[in-house]
Amino acid sequence: MARITASVYTSHVPAIGAALDLGKSGDDYWKPLFAGYEPSKAWFKENTPDVIFLVYNDHATAFSLDMIPTFAIGCAAEYKPADEGWGPRPVPTVKGHAELASHIAQSVIQDDFDLTIVNRMDVDHGFTVPLSLICGQVAEWPCPVIPFAVNVVQYPVPSGRRCFNLGRAIRKAVSLYDEPLKVQIWGTGGMSHQLQGPRAGLINREWDNRFLDRLIAEPEKLADTPHLEYVQQAGSEGIELVMWLIARGAMSDLPPRVAHRFYHVPASNTAVGHLILENSQ
Numbered sequence: 001m002a003r004i005t006a007s008v009y010t011s012h013v014p015a016i017g018a019a020l021d022l023g024k025s026g027d028d029y030w031k032p033l034f035a036g037y038e039p040s041k042a043w044f045k046e047n048t049p050d051v052i053f054l055v056y057n058d059h060a061t062a063f064s065l066d067m068i069p070t071f072a073i074g075c076a077a078e079y080k081p082a083d084e085g086w087g088p089r090p091v092p093t094v095k096g097h098a099e100l101a102s103h104i105a106q107s108v109i110q111d112d113f114d115l116t117i118v119n120r121m122d123v124d125h126g127f128t129v130p131l132s133l134i135c136g137q138v139a140e141w142p143c144p145v146i147p148f149a150v151n152v153v154q155y156p157v158p159s160g161r162r163c164f165n166l167g168r169a170i171r172k173a174v175s176l177y178d179e180p181l182k183v184q185i186w187g188t189g190g191m192s193h194q195l196q197g198p199r200a201g202l203i204n205r206e207w208d209n210r211f212l213d214r215l216i217a218e219p220e221k222l223a224d225t226p227h228l229e230y231v232q233q234a235g236s237e238g239i240e241l242v243m244w245l246i247a248r249g250a251m252s253d254l255p256p257r258v259a260h261r262f263y264h265v266p267a268s269n270t271a272v273g274h275l276i277l278e279n280s281q
Contacts, residue, residue, distance in 0.1 A: 002174045002181035005049060007247040009275040010133055012056060012188045014125040015268035017089055020132055033272060036262035037133050040276060043259055044134050050181040051097045052145045054127060055243045056188045057152045062121035068154050069116035074147035075101040082122035091128050097144035100177055107173035113166050123147055130188045152240045163242045164223035167249020187247030189240025193270035202235040203271045209263060212275055216258060219248045254280040
């Protein structure tokens, strides 16, 4: 059977992708951030999965305010980088895993989670920046990737509890897939940041690091954090962190092994958090 071996958590700041694409990763401003991902790149080379299940949010490229699914799973054979207004990022086309994605959709929907099935879409920086951070600048992505888009843009957005339980349903679905695949699940977005209004530029180091502590040690309790706390403590865009709970819910109930942890501010006007958890064998 297939199994989830690890989960990866990271912010997906668009300026990070621009810094990589424009050759600025060695600049004084960006160098400390990218240094924090060097251990992750080494870890990934030693632990490359057969498939990545990548949880992210679309930024009005595949979906618009006219139609926003709460949860959408990509079941296509490939996904091209989206043009977000200044041309698509110069990164490889993503190869999907349609068979596993369709299997997960079938299982999760039968477990009463309504998913939108997407057979054609482009993927934006929320999807490609995490891949670049962990896989590096490559001619081809090292494995197939299944996109899983979550609405954290237009209220109402899903609760942390629903996201955590969805992760558990995804774990079950993967375990029922009849091929010996090693699967990683990635949760992206966050950490604390607000992009508009009087609190624009908000960063809350203490709250962010407490979130990381709790994500590792007490995810069940963390899943009950209300939306209002995310917005008050982590800014309006801090709500993206509920997507990390999908990845955490998909992990084993046994305590995980922390392979790497990193936190850095600022990246553009965002706090960058990063964590790699391995499942206990």
